[in-house]
Amino acid sequence: MKAAAFYAPGPPEALRLVELRRPEPAPGELRVRVRAAGVQPVDLAIREGRMPPAVDASPLVPGNEFAGVVDELGPWVTGFAVGDEVLGFRVLGCYAEYVVVPADQVVRRPAGLPWEIAGGLSGAGQTAHTAVEVLRLTAGDTVLIHAAAGAVGTVAVQLARLAGATVIGTASPANHDYLRSLGAVPVSYGSGLVDRVRAVAPGGVDASLDAAGADGLRAAVELVGDRDRIATIVAFELAAQLGVRWLRSQRSAARLAALVDLYVRGRLRVQLRHAYPLERAADAHRDVGTGHGRGKVVLTPQPV
Template identity: 45%
Template sequence: MSKAFGYRAFGGPEHQEFLDRPVPVPGPDRLQIAVRAAGVNPIDWKIRNGWLGTDRPLPAVLGAEAAGVVEAVGPGVEGFAVGDEVFGVTVAGGYAEHTLLDAAVSARKPAEVPFATAAALPVAGATAWDAVEQLALEPGRTLLVLGIAGGVGSAAAQLARARGVKVVGTAADRNRDWVASFGATQVRYGEGVADRIRTAAPDGVDGLLDLIGGEDLREAAAVLADRTRLVSTADPDTAAALGGSAVRRNPGREALAALAALVAAGGLDPRITATYPLDRAPEALAEVESGHARGKLVLVVE
């Protein structure tokens, strides 16, 4: 049996518990891995709450991304072998000792990249990559990130800066130095945010990545001249009403490999602020669910 952390009913944290399950067997296009690390993301608790549908079988294991060592390869899988160190998107939950990865959204982990770092890339890192690619801002332009202090925001800021793009982002004042550490300018979110953005970016804003939604998005959009350069992960309906769109996700092996190569070369830091053993998964998820977590949180499986 394999230890995992998940939930037996949709809803709040009261439905979470540790589970024992058989080691999952890989079907077609799947990799079975011994998990070494798993990323913790807001999407995890949103899925548990049932906000993304309630049609998945229960009990279910939490976690959308993981890194580990391949123990079995499913039919039709090419490019991977038993013993490979890999990372990718899970199809059987990441908060576990063993899980399955989607081989199409997995990549080999470079030897110089730690498992914990690799586990932080498939969701937040890849979302940031897709958003920056979609916005396609030229060097010298300015990107505004709403909710810059988290995993997606900090990765997007670094990726944009690597393209020569200036970055301004909304965050609490306590995160001012944190935001500055990855080359961006912090602006306090909340009422009056548009005026503060104009002060921080007097030459205007050329692209907007929204990770918050709601009223902050509606107010901040006023500073953006071209609303087609507005993309959102948090509130695609409001983004569309304002003339923007959802971030178009295009996850795949090539994007993950490119992210890992950037990390290995020192061009991207997923900004892991805390690691937790699997036994403390409830604590890690609670911190992310609070909405106040900086950077990335990762579970480490010994």
């Protein structure tokens, strides 16, 4: 099978198209022919050597979320059949034409969920869903979400609004109308951010989710009194210094199924930024690495 992989940490060009042996499902696993695989910031961190991978392999295939068609069942798998359309998650290996995955890490793909959206829903969606839960967002709260127009931010804004919270979202001016369409109050990045947030939230800010980096996290510490209600998914070292949460997604099939249900019922919008073929994985990493842009980037190992 074809996969996008790297042999040593490096720039986006380290990713190359390679031929690997097609994996075989073990007991309790199924094999999926991948139609779309999401690209996440953590993939870039692993490729750059900033975060150790969870497995020791050379070449190493990034990717932690996917959607595709079941093409083989391992022993003892029940509830699924060859030909079922699914989406799910695993640790690495998803930038490939095939993945094997435990059967309890996939859910069925409904017809109303496009392949590209399905392939990129698990990572950003489950991270945002976890954040709303961990930060204990409820009706009456005001939450500040940094990088609110990005993949995680887009979902987090909507889930926070569904929880009844008022949402303030940071973004570039070009994305302010987009954030308004999601129900957020937009503010711009940069110098004076804290003052701008206080101007639109005179009653204060109760919680904050940072998906942007150090500046957003420092602003959150100034604005939120309870550091247990501040979380970041990117500024890991600074989080430890400031005594705030480093948020890890608490992934489960039940959490993913809840997101799928929200999408199908029209309660959740997911923005697709760009879909790249597998051989352009380096371009996909460059796109995500800009730190700007609206919505989700995915790879399409198989035509969708």
